[in-house]
Amino acid sequence: MTQPAPTSTYFQHISEGRFLIQHSPSTGEWVFYPRMIAPRSGANDLEWAEPSGLGTVYATTVKRMKPPEPNVSIAIVELDEGPRMMTHVQSIPAEQVFIGMRVRARIVDGPDDGKILVFEPDSAE
Amino acid sequence: MTRGSQLRGKTAFVGAATFGCGEAPGYTPIEIAAEAARLAIADAGLKTSDIDGLFICLPADFLSGLTIAEYLGIRPRMTNNSRTGGSAFLTHAEWAMLALDAGLIDYALICYGANQRTGAGKLVSAQAPSPFELPYRPNNPVASYALAASRHMYEFGTTSEQLASVAVAARQWANLNPEAFRQGPLSIEDVLATRLVADPLHVADCCLVTDGGAAVVMTRADRAKDLRQTPVALLGAASATWHSEIAQLADLTVSAAQESGRRAFAQAGLGPSDIDVVNLYDAFTINTIMFLEDLGFCGKGEGGPFVASGAIAPGGSLPVNTNGGGLSFCHPGMYGLFTLVESIRQLRGQAGERQVNGAKLALAHGNGGTLSSQATCILGLPETV
Numbered sequence: 001m002t003q004p005a006p007t008s009t010y011f012q013h014i015s016e017g018r019f020l021i022q023h024s025p026s027t028g029e030w031v032f033y034p035r036m037i038a039p040r041s042g043a044n045d046l047e048w049a050e051p052s053g054l055g056t057v058y059a060t061t062v063k064r065m066k067p068p069e070p071n072v073s074i075a076i077v078e079l080d081e082g083p084r085m086m087t088h089v090q091s092i093p094a095e096q097v098f099i100g101m102r103v104r105a106r107i108v109d110g111p112d113d114g115k116i117l118v119f120e121p122d123s124a125e
Numbered sequence: 126m127t128r129g130s131q132l133r134g135k136t137a138f139v140g141a142a143t144f145g146c147g148e149a150p151g152y153t154p155i156e157i158a159a160e161a162a163r164l165a166i167a168d169a170g171l172k173t174s175d176i177d178g179l180f181i182c183l184p185a186d187f188l189s190g191l192t193i194a195e196y197l198g199i200r201p202r203m204t205n206n207s208r209t210g211g212s213a214f215l216t217h218a219e220w221a222m223l224a225l226d227a228g229l230i231d232y233a234l235i236c237y238g239a240n241q242r243t244g245a246g247k248l249v250s251a252q253a254p255s256p257f258e259l260p261y262r263p264n265n266p267v268a269s270y271a272l273a274a275s276r277h278m279y280e281f282g283t284t285s286e287q288l289a290s291v292a293v294a295a296r297q298w299a300n301l302n303p304e305a306f307r308q309g310p311l312s313i314e315d316v317l318a319t320r321l322v323a324d325p326l327h328v329a330d331c332c333l334v335t336d337g338g339a340a341v342v343m344t345r346a347d348r349a350k351d352l353r354q355t356p357v358a359l360l361g362a363a364s365a366t367w368h369s370e371i372a373q374l375a376d377l378t379v380s381a382a383q384e385s386g387r388r389a390f391a392q393a394g395l396g397p398s399d400i401d402v403v404n405l406y407d408a409f410t411i412n413t414i415m416f417l418e419d420l421g422f423c424g425k426g427e428g429g430p431f432v433a434s435g436a437i438a439p440g441g442s443l444p445v446n447t448n449g450g451g452l453s454f455c456h457p458g459m460y461g462l463f464t465l466v467e468s469i470r471q472l473r474g475q476a477g478e479r480q481v482n483g484a485k486l487a488l489a490h491g492n493g494g495t496l497s498s499q500a501t502c503i504l505g506l507p508e509t510v
Contacts, residue, residue: 007256011256032257033255033256033257033373058276058377059272059273059275059276059279059377060272060275060324061268061271061272061274061275061323061324061325061326062321062323062324063262063263063264063268063323064320064321064322064323064324072262074261074263074264074268074271074272074323075272076272076371076372076377084372084373085257085372086257086258086261086263086370086371086372087261088261095324099275099276099279100279110260111262114260116260116261117260
């Protein structure tokens with residue numbers, strides 16, 4: 001079956017405050033970013049499903065801004081389900097984000113009109 | 126038989142040139158590319174009309190193959206405009222090797238030109254931003270390489286000082302190259318004192334933004350020996366692509382250079398210890414460290430201590446980026462072709478003060494995208510064929 005347009009579906013969910021990624025029942029694999037077919041396996045039985053929202057910082061950098069603008073965290077978070085994504089780690093100074101930090105997904109207002117997915121330190125840990 | 130080994134030494138570089146490195150005010154990219162092409166064709170002792178295979182990739186002209194054919198006034202048998210980022214020109218050499226060996230063409234021209242310093246005023250990226258990166262406005266390309274550097278530091282204890290030593294070595298080589306745009310003393314402390322752009326990378330960990338053009342001419346070995354210059358044989362050429370956006374690279378400390386290098390070495394029947402001089406695409410200081418590891422010049426994770434030991438600087442055991450690299454020589458957006466030109470100059474013994482004495486074998490390596498596309502060429506003097 002042909003997928004409903006993956007990119008716009010993902011961002012539509014985000015705009016509704018929902019974080020969903022694709023999952024293939026046949027391979028058990030989670031997929032991000034959203035695609036028409038799963039990478040490597042080529043599986044096309046991708047379904048939208050809610051991940052735990054938990055992940056770990058895999059790589060991190062600080063986008064240095066001209067003061068007084070605050071520096072911006074640019075990170076790659078590895079979701080507990082496996083896929084990795086570029087994101088911001090927010091609610092702490094960008095310089096304090098570290099590799100291995102446990103984080104939780106949150107949808108916030110982006111710099112433009114729309115909503116964006118970010119992560120923040122997981123207080124439960 | 127090793128895949129591609131029948132191509133070993135079948136083709137050679139017979140012309141090489143640069144033009145407008147640093148600043149070339151007023152010139153358009155195609156003008157810079159065309160002048161580099163003219164110089165490379167003359168260097169080979171050929172005429173423009175001899176060229177029947179064209180290979181080019183410009184940052185902002187997606188049909189630059191058409192543009193250069195028209196500009197030079199030739200009707201090539203083959204026009205290749207393939208784009209893999211800054212590695213494109215080494216993949217062009219790979220394609221030219223195939224087309225020449227197959228007898229489809231006789232003389233291939235690979236050229237590049239850009240005016241990113243005096244024209245655009247900033248680095249022009251040819252990579253389309255991913256919709257999944259765009260909301261976060263990463264300051265790419267540096268942010269992507271900074272993410273890789275953060276992981277390399279985390280896994281192997283690589284330090285900012287070790288990264289800085291790459292820029293210092295590049296500058297020491299640049300100081301021996303009259304064509305280098307950025308010259309003068311540079312210490313590790315100087316590098317670390319420059320502004321952070323994307324942690325851990327400072328301004329001086331990043332390549333220059335300059336104008337500049339380069340060109341090389343290739344032909345089959347049988348024709349090469351009758352031309353003006355000592356032919357520089359292509360002994361192995363291989364490329365590999367693993368991802369496009371940085372979050373999709375499986376291990377941020379390992380690039381596809383591991384694969385392109387392994388295949389190029391296998392084709393050439395050589396290994397890292399055979400190589401006399403290395404010219405690799407140092408868009409950022411982390412690149413040099415990662416590529417030296419991935420290409421097998423040191424172990425994975427040992428790149429930091431290796432570069433900090435002075436091994437890659439003038440007088441070191443492994444001359445790397447003897448022109449000063451993208452960090453101090455020139456970086457007009459897509460630098461790959463300059464790694465070939467410098468390798469050819471070193472093997473011909475035309476590198477002046479920076480000449481690596483007795484260099485017989487060189488490795489040129491290009492990188493495209495965000496560590497995404499990797500291409501490796503192994504070059505040798507006729508006696509190595």
